[in-house]
Amino acid sequence: MNAADTAFVLISAALVMLMTPGLALFYGGMVRSKNVLGTILQNFIMLGLVGVLWAIYGYSMAFGPDVAGVIGNLDWLGLAGVGGEPFKAYSETIPHQTFMIYQAMFAIITPALITGAWAERMKFSTFLVFMALWSTIVYNPVAHWVWGDGGWLKTLGALDFAGGTVVHINAGIAALAAVLVMGPRKGYAGYGNGVEAFIPHNLPMTVLGAGLLWFGWFGFNAGSALAAGTLASSAFTATHLGACAATLSWVGAEWVHRGKPTTLGAASGAVAGLVAITPAAGYVGPMSAIIIGLVAGVVCYLAVLVKPKLGYDDSLDVVGVHCVGGIVGALLTGLFATKLVNAAGGDGLFFGNPGQLGIQAIAVGVTLIYSFVVSYILFKILDATMGLRVTAEEEVAGLDISEHQETGYSI
């Protein structure tokens, strides 16, 4: 046991917790004012819903004693045996409970990321059911594969420092499944004769959210070292530089392409860079982090641009930023990872180990397929039973008043 490590991971857990309300503001600013509370609540309520599920069975499923590499068993149901003693397979220097509560924050924010995709049209009751199911049968197993003791992707040697596959690809591809089943918002311009302008109602709120995300991400990535030391410092530095570089490259790309640098572009670029550096943070050096960020900013901007051409309405670009950013990060980790940064990690293609890129691609592919297929089926079932969308009338009135009977702004 080590007091500094415990303090560091507890603080990191608090930082990651703050990312969920940060995400709520990031998304809330991008919707129209009639949907601001509905959007914010879909994020904030995850703290409640997944927070409780995680303690009851989620942690045991994701991190509990391994069953065939695919899932944890239920020995730790209700956090039985998850106490002050370290669980050595995860960390020898912090209480098992500290590790559990740190991981709880990841389990909370991951499904919250998906909410941007169906923003402005999803029915709240169905949303809650979907989230409980998705968290149970998608997040928990995938977290087990990649991070759980005995998980099959971990055993294979896939490098995912803080959740490029588990968090971002997982949520991003579920977002795509969601919008394919659900269809676009009423009047969406990407579909035929769309006439409405879907203009963000409060970009300063979005920038505040991006700032909180960036701040919290230090807990997300540096905290994933699970110890206060050189690895945490290195991951912290890589995280920051990845975000810095992507902020520049997204704004640069849109400036060249559309003629103006935008605030939304800067906020989006920062998040794209943070997403891409997430799997790499503990395995790459600072200059590699800058390159990863630069690539992510441009690639994610392009991914967002092709959305209207592909015809789906991913309201707040969860696919373009999180899925594509996560893929970029996971694959580039296979190029730039080096044991010079983290002896317990691995070497990538540029450091003499071409096989790593293949392992990264397997982890990406498996996550994409599993999450997409299961999410798609879940959505189809819920569409047929509970209905995914609010009525057309409620959608026009806005989620705030129709689903929650309140408004974000009054005179």
Place this chain on the structure above:
Amino acid sequence: MKKVEAIIQPFKLEPVKEALHALSVQGMTVTEVKGFGVQKGIREVYRGMEYQVDFLPKVKIEVVAPDEKVKAIVDAIVAKARTGRIGDGKIFVYPVAEVIRIRTGETGETAV
């Protein structure tokens, strides 16, 4: 009595207000409004998606004054709010049937 209603560029509110102060108008009401005229809307771009925004932000000023002051007020607004480009706005002048000061019940020009 007349009501002068002017829709102007938001950044011209300050000079117009100063000019009306100099004419010792008795009061004014200012509202942030949106609309379009000859200028039409503008294009806005969010994450590469371009939208036509039909209504532009303007400021509406309302001043009620005795008939003999109306020309000076209109001239002052025109002088201060003009940039010479489209989008400078418009001024409307209406007759006012009655004015009542709520606090005292006074009516007519003394209530303005």
